[in-house]
Amino acid sequence: MKYYIITYGCQMNCSDSERIATVLESNGYKKASNIDETDLIVVNMCSVRQSAVDRVYGKIKDFTKLKVKNQKLKVILTGCILKKDRRKFVKYFDFVLNIRDLPKWPKILNSKCKILNTNDYLKIQPKYFSFPVAYVPISTGCNNFCTYCVVPYTRGSLIHRPAKDIIKEVKELVKKGYKEIWLLGQNVNSYKSQISKINFPKLLRIINDIPGEFWIRFTSSHPKDLSDELIKTMAECKKVTPYLNLPVQSGDDKILKKMNRDYTVQKYRNLIKKIRKKIPDVALSTDVIVGFPGETKEQFKNTAKLLREIKFDMVYIAQYSSRPGTAATKMDDNVPQKEKKRREKVLTEILKKTALGKNKKYIGKIVKILPLKWKKEFLFGKSFHCKSVKTKGSKKVLGKFIKVKIINALPWGLLGEQVV
Ligand code: SF4
Incomplete structure (x- = not known):
């Protein structure tokens, strides 16, 4: 029996797929190299945006065709599924399963479970897909x-x-040669281990003290929970990379209130000042939603102003789309699609300039990168500051830290020459 997993969405979904693979393989399934030769398809979906849900709808026809060829084929839907979507999808899939119920999947699939003596799906040992990068959830929900x-x-x-x-998981990963550890959670800053009471900064310090050459990255951070202790920890821990994604979502206080973000623009500004004071070379990215219900042109201008002022290294811009069941669905989604597009374009233009300005500062500097891809003589990887870097080099150094001298900068990345 063979399985094939299709993963949509964020790193957390990728990490969940790694646990799904463990459960399936421990029940006799082998990974299929392509979708045509599989007996079980798992679609690990994301409902964050309607476009992601539509991608799953788009796949249904393909599954129907595959089922004509292989009548034993079963298709499971899992991941972030809204109740409303679940009701619609249920007729197209053999099983619609909750990821938190992963330990029970073997029973549901009618196979004999050998290894799952836990009810906690996060206790399942993942089958890591992306060596030398590993995703380690520290919380979920x-x-x-x-x-x-x-x-x-x-x-x-x-x-x-x-x-x-x-x-324990990170220690094992480092022993196996993993070089980049991503600590994942929807809001890592609020992490607190129930038994040991270890908070996120303390957890970072403990992981930082694990011997070995590796980088520690994390996502996502909520501005309301980002403490001085965390900033100090980032500044002092040499393996914690000086890169921070701090989603602001809007540069207008009234919109932030409507979003229930629990901070003001001024509080966000103050945080950025503190971070830059303690970690002067920090690379900062943020997330912004344009066209939130009721967002006026003036309110949007406040977001544009904030982006010009802070000069982010990267901004992930999303046009607002109403998600069933959320509180914002009851608000009037009154910003026309064309206007949302325009606002996205305006912010992208600001970002191009600020990102280029930030990247130019690396020209002439020697940076460490972790190359993960090789194509036509070129290596592609991320730097310590999470910048995309392209450089000529041999395939042999894939997955190993190398030093690169930056010779050119573009808004979305850096060009370098390998230093031997
Ligand atoms: S956007 Fe808000 S509700 Fe959603 S995961 Fe982040 S902190 Fe939680």
Whole structure:
């Protein structure tokens, strides 16, 4: 029996797929090299935006065709699924399963389970897909209920993994040669291990002290929970990379209130000042939603102004799309699509300039990168500051740290020459 996993969405979904693979393989399934030769397809979906849900709808026809060829084929839908979508999808899939029920999947699939003596899916040992990068969830779910977001409904309430499990997992990964460890959670800043009471900065310090050459990255951070202790920890821990994604979502206080973000623009500004004071070379990225219900042109201009002022290294811009079941669905989605597009374009133009300005500062400097891809004589990887870097080099150094002298900068990345 063979399985094939299709993963949409964020790193957390990728990490979940790695646990799904473990459960399937421990029940006799082997990974199929392509979708045509599989007996089981798992679609690990994302409901964060309607476009992601539409991608799953788009796949249904393909599954029907595959089922004509292979009548034993079963298709499972899992991941972040909204109740409304679940009701619609149920007729097209053999099983629609909750990821938190992963330990029970073998029973549901009617196979004999050998290894799962846990009810906690995060205790399942993942089958890592992306050596030398590893995703390590430290929590799942969220209690914040930002009014536009599906996560509290699809992933459920916040659960923290015990610190000892996380530390053990990272130690094993480092032993196996993993070089980039991503600590994942919907809001890592609010992490607190229930038993040991270890908070996120303390967890970072413990992981930083694990011997070995590796980088520690994390996502996502909520501005309301980003403490001085965390900033100090980032500044002092040499393996914690000086890169921070701090989603602002809007540069207007009234919109932030409607989003239920629990901070003001001024509080966000102050945070950025503190971070830059302690970590002068930090690379900062943010997330912004344009066209939130009721966002006026003036309110949008406040976001544009904030982006010009802060000069982010990167901004992930999303046009607002109403997600069923969230509080924002009850608000009037009154910004026309064309206007949302225009606002996205305006912010992209600002970003191009600020990102280029930030990247130019690396010209002439020697940076460490972790090359992960090789194509036509070129290596592609990320630097310590999470910048995309392209350089000529041999395939042999894939997955190993190398030094590169930056010779040119573009808005979305750097060009370098390998230093031997
Ligand atoms: S903190 Fe993040 S995951 Fe949680 S509700 Fe807000 S946007 Fe969603």
